[in-house]
Amino acid sequence: MATGRSGDKNQLKLYSFWLSSCSHRVRIALNLKGLSYEYIAVDLSKDEQFSPEFSKLNPLGYVPVLVDGDIVLADSLAIIMYLEEKYPQHPLLPQDLQKRGINYQVANIVFSSIQPRQIPLYRRVRLPKYIEKVGPNESLAWAKFHNDKGFTAIEKLLKDHSGRYATGDEVSLADLFLAPQIHAAINRFDVDMTQFPLLSRLNKAYNEIPAFRDTTPEKQPDAPAKAC
Template sequence: MASASVAKEEDNKLTLYSYWRSSCSFRVRIALNLKGLKYDYKPVNLLKGEQYSPEFLQLNPVGCVPVLVDGHAVLYDSLAIILYLEDKYPHNPLLPRDIPKRTINFQATSVVSSTIQPLHNLSLLNYIGEKVGPDEKLQWAQSVIRRGFTALEKLLKDHTGRYATGDEVFLADVFLAPQLHAAFKKFNIPMNEFPVLSRLHETYTAIPAFQEALPENQPDAVH
């Protein structure tokens, strides 16, 4: 019986393939931390192209992080992973029951994951640098972020409490925190341009689950 129990536990062990500066991986780390789920961290160095190795492409044929392995389940795409975690591990829920509030969470999540982050990811910025010029990369990223942040300020201004959609941490916060961190720390967006988002950013920095997920706190971080 003991050996069967150990085998079952091993089957259900969570493994996260991540890169320290990936905001998509950052989202999943936050979600895992908020739900109190332990996981093994497997670094994938995007700068060295490890995401295109045959071994990694067996896990994710798209060739990007994050990838979550839960027993026999292999999942990629941060939103799909987080919704999977929400369904399988429903404690500390990341979605409110209130339907209008739930909708605001999905809208904010969509702005980040569809309108902002894909338009300034590593591969696109490298392409812009090669085809247009290296000086254009930062300007492009800033223009994309400002457009998305302007939309988020309007979307959230009547719904925020302590967090994005009230006084509990939900899905919108999980997606906003990495994007805000990257905007203010990496892409030099002045925080005073977006007062609602700036306040949320300061709030997130005080939450242990967010602090532990920070890029600089990951085992593969380069300081």
């Protein structure tokens, strides 16, 4: 594992991988809340997530992991909700209960119905066996199918709730989950975004915010040179 940024012992530490959309959404949350952190790279392509050192932080072997003093948290949603409660600046959840519920729904569609079904880029991350046997082209089709299905549902869900951002004119939890997924859909899975006008509009808005732009995979310290 490599450290991308150094800091004092009390600084937040984020164990991350440049291409991980789960890590990406946590980086956005940290930036929006103005929190400095030490970036510790975990190279999934080299199985560093299964090292004894990292297994002590997260036995599941997933990134991201956030360390805040004596508190260690894995899972992007758990981390973001922890940050929301401990660091209330730039709140990520609307006061309106209906809009708050929509945020939870969007986040759930991304992290349970789209993101887990993306192409396995790293060893020991596998698609169902019947997909794996067919070949890489079918694997891409599998990923695109679930992106399209999830995005179609989200477009309908946000139709009557969106403003400048997903559920209004302030960035919220849903945006943190949408931005990395849209970035991956465009740059990794060749999804035709013209069929998703609302999400395309949101993506343009995200690209205007430094807290979003600075957290994209290609700008991370562990990104390969060709990705920059």
